[in-house]
Amino acid sequence: CSKHMIRDRSRLWNFVKKFSETVRFGNDHFGAIMGYGDYVIGDSVISRVYYMEGLGHNLFSVGQFCDSDLEVAFKKHLCYVRDTDGVKFIKGSRGFNLYTISVKDMLKSFLICLLSKAFKNKSRLCIIV
Template sequence: MTGDASLFTNLKSKNSGKVTFGDNNNAKSIGIGDIRKNGETLIKNVLLVDNLNYNLLSVSQLCDKNLYVFFSKHECLILDKNHVILFKGARHNDVYVIHLDKIINSNVKCLTTSIDNPWLWHRRLCHFNIDLIEKLAKKELVGGLPKLKFFRNKICDACQFGKQVKISFKPKNFVSTHKPLELLHLDLFGPTQHASLGGCKYAFVIVDDYSRYTWVLFLVHKNEAFEKFVKLFSKIQNLLNLKIIRLRSDNGAEFKFGGFPEFCDHNGISHEFSVVRVPQQNGVVERKNRTL
């Protein structure tokens, strides 16, 4: 309730009887309406009381409107059902005072901002070279980009991480095998962007470690790899009169499952797998893939 009629945006004259205060004095209610601030309704159904010199909020009526009211030693808070602060009041002596011109949840919009932090612009422009950003700003080639001056007193962490690389593997300048078929390197790549004339989008690459002779088997589906390998296995062993001793591949499902483990156990072949995410350990065939 209030005695100031200028606070109302829509006021209806209504005789609602009398209002009794804590000291048993009473005053006449002469109207009811809504109070707004910046076009937003703050409090509805506020009574206009004749000759009332203060603006009073009823805690019980706030609770009836499903609002939450919290009191502490120095302040009080009024929250909506989503626990968003609507009003915040400070304690003066034994009274909690809320200033309507300092509403927490006011409808304020920020239309523009100006930030001249050069390192922020460095991140906004996808970590461009600092000299390039200064040149863009100096020649006004980017709209809205302020003239920046970088102080070379820090390093961009993201740029440092992005430029880090793994320690390169030392090249192997000698062949550790002594005869053909002692070690075969296996890999499968695909699907390729374009299919072959036979409709194949996968390639099964096999490289002999000793001679670097390469077989390329085209596949329509990845699960054909084992069947193709079995046919090639018999052919090359009969052709060279030698036995395959070891296989080396990555951890692809087509090598760890699908018949390869049982086949290797049955024929006494040792199957070696490279460490996960270390393709360099199977680098012979990986390099051949790049050539293909």
């Protein structure tokens, strides 16, 4: 995913209701972007997170984390996202080529997975919450 997309509008601050476009998923289904807002994790604010009705999982873009001046790292057995002060607020571990993480201050009832798959000419990485 190239932008953060979430399924729970109540998690967004400064929400702007605005239909902007539809998104096509890997299973050939489509979803409508119904607006956007700010997503707060600890002291960090991720701007312009899209709200999509009917989205099965929250999707976060690693590139958008980096654009917000956050550090994203994937190691052999762990992964994390941390702020400019070095505080890790997303961290997890790797098992069977799947990174699973827990996020402070997020809905703890949802499993969060990170999937990374590399090809010779391109790499794909998306965080699923």
